[in-house]
Amino acid sequence: MIQNLPHTDRQSNVDSTNENNQIMVEYIWLGGSGNDLRGKTKVVTGPVNSVADLPDWNYDGSSTGQATTMSSEIVLKPRRICRDPFRRNNHLLCLCDTWNVDGSPALGNFRYLAEKVFTDAAHEDPWFGIEQEYIMYQVESVNVKYPIGWGKHGYNAPQGMYYCGIGSGFIFGRACAEDHVRASLWAGLNIAGLNAEVFPGQWEYQCGVCKGIDMCDQLWLSRYILQRVSEQYGIMSDIRPKPEKGDWNGSGCHTNYS
Secondary structure, X not given: OXXXXXXXXXXXXXXXXXXXOEEEEEEEEEOOOOOOEEEEEEEEEOOOOOHHHOOOEEEEHHHOOOOEOOEXXXXXXXXXXXXXXXOOOOOEEXXXXXXXXXXXXXXXXXXXXXXXXXXXXXXHOOEXXXXXXXXXXXXXXXXXXXXXXXXXXXXXXXXXOOOOOOOEOOEOOHHHHHHHHHHHHHHOOOEEEEEEOOOXXXXXXXXXXXXXXXXXXXXXXXXXXXXHHHHHOOEEEEOOOOOOOOOOOOOOEEEEEO
């Protein structure tokens, strides 16, 4: 159990001695599938007040399904920053979109399309809230994982007693789910709530209310934080709509609009 997320006091004390105002910025993007989160760290000299203060960067797109080895460079363009709840202090997370060197959007980059839609509809002042469900999996290796509420030997009792449940045997993964919400709030994201869902080891958090494309950016940043927190528990939080066959609840990503 992680008692001291977002980070330890010892690390904070070390970072506070940085007199050169060097900031670790985690550049985050989506790979070729449009769903696989990636990230790598760039050290910059601050202050950083907005994405305009951050440089473009690049990575090897042949390793993310977005390019070939003959022409592998993909450009990262910063779009949304928030505080880094893992490194803390003045360190940052930065959501980026991805571009080929010829200026065309890279495979898996749909943000530029969303930005155009939201810009065209800005006069409507759209407000959004998204309810993101996910199922936690215990991970022993790449090929060995199982829902934490089942165990490696098979199914749990039929669903019905897990939704908003209380107590061992009814609830699985609460510490991880709550650490995720605390870390997201520390980062400055808009989180409205949290509850256990129908499938054992399934949770939902509500992201928003946000306006326009900021809803998309905050959702992906919250998903990144979810996977990073889950990683520390040896858990993979699966947001696929129907990861388990049969009479088991799937995971939705419900959108509320005003």
